[in-house]
Amino acid sequence: MSGANEEPVGGEEVDAERVRDCLREVVDPCSAATGSNLNMVEMGLVKSIGIEDDHVDVEMHLTTPMCHMIPHFKKEAENLIGDLPGVESVELTTDDGTEWTEAYMSEEATKKRQAVLEDQREKYEREMAAGEAPGTASDA
Secondary structure, rough: OOOOOOEEEOOOOOOOOHHHHHHHOOOOOOOHOOOOEEEEOOOOEEEEEEEEEEEEEOOOOOOOOOOOOHHHHHHHHHHHHOOOOOOEEEEEEOHHHHHHHOOHHOOOHHHHHHHHHHHHHHHHHHHHHHHOOOOOOOOO
């Protein structure tokens, strides 16, 4: 990947931080399914951002080789980044899903995820103590 272009493109300067801001709008569907709603940046999924003239390359980490959400990430990232002034083309590529670890997550994301998991654990324990099948309580 090339480094960020320092020249304005189409009257607007495209830089890695503006691209990263777009990627903050892309929520990881698996984190959304667990109630965490963490974005690509918080999750540490952004491996690199390269900008060459009016083209942006984003390389992302997958959390697992079994990830089937690649089309979602591609569509969302390419649409959001493609809407930036001065961007004519966007390509999102992924690794093989064997590199990512929870250590890549931001501290804030780790805390948010842990709080959601703790809430789920407490709810499960309340349901079990009440003799209810998990997920059938009235506050589910």
